[in-house]
Amino acid sequence: KAGVTQTPRYLIKTRGQQVTLSCSPISGHRSVSWYQQTPGQGLQFLFEYFSETQRNKGNFPGRFSGRQFSNSRSEMNVSTLELGDSALYLCASSLNQGGTYEQYFGPGTRLTVT
Amino acid sequence: SQQGEEDPQALSIQEGENATMNCSYKTSINNLQWYRQNSGRGLVHLILIRSNEREKHSGRLRVTLDTSKKSSSLLITASRAADTASYFCVLKSNYQLIWGAGTKLIIKP
Numbered sequence: 078k079a080g081v082t083q084t085p086r087y088l089i090k091t092r093g094q095q096v097t098l099s100c101s102p103i104s105g106h107r108s109v110s111w112y113q114q115t116p117g118q119g120l121q122f123l124f125e126y127f128s129e130t131q132r133n134k135g136n137f138p139g140r141f142s143g144r145q146f147s148n149s150r151s152e153m154n155v156s157t158l159e160l161g162d163s164a165l166y167l168c169a170s171s172l173n174q175g176g177t178y179e180q181y182f183g184p185g186t187r188l189t190v191t
Numbered sequence: 192s193q194q195g196e197e198d199p200q201a202l203s204i205q206e207g208e209n210a211t212m213n214c215s216y217k218t219s220i221n222n223l224q225w226y227r228q229n230s231g232r233g234l235v236h237l238i239l240i241r242s243n244e245r246e247k248h249s250g251r252l253r254v255t256l257d258t259s260k261k262s263s264s265l266l267i268t269a270s271r272a273a274d275t276a277s278y279f280c281v282l283k284s285n286y287q288l289i290w291g292a293g294t295k296l297i298i299k300p
Binding site: 110112118119120121122132133167169174176177178179180181182183184185 | 221222224233236239279281286287288289290291293
């Protein structure tokens, strides 16, 4: 079974631009969660999607948004990029929502904002 | 803060020794999970222990959960160089997963 894939793996953007990251979950998994990880930090939860609906949301500004498609693939969008948005963005898929089952993580997208 | 707090923040031991990491929390939980992150394999799920369980084993890993003390521990026995990584405890509380800042474990050869 293929793992979680994220594209692109690396991205360099300038302040003020917007970016879209993509995540394909493991086949059969309906929950997709997004996290931001900065150096030396744990994971900061962004949001979780299940069956195309956002189920949970972390404490991030409205510049961070996401969506999930009918095939469970998910995208995350960050508008008006700031230097502080530079981070590793991780996507995780799970069978069900809300942490009932373990999460399987993708390799991440490393975003650098200059 | 609701998040789990791992202790210690960093741990360095000799290969072959046992490593123990602790996680304390304040909220009520449904389950508690441990994850490992290293540069080679990324973030990997290690073990999940439910709130009605007290101990679980998986290979060289042993996890305990004491809900009365709101704490959990992860024991890695006979450590290997490949165990060098950051270890995170993750709390499931209602429908949210709450991540701690992690313990950085270094295994010296």
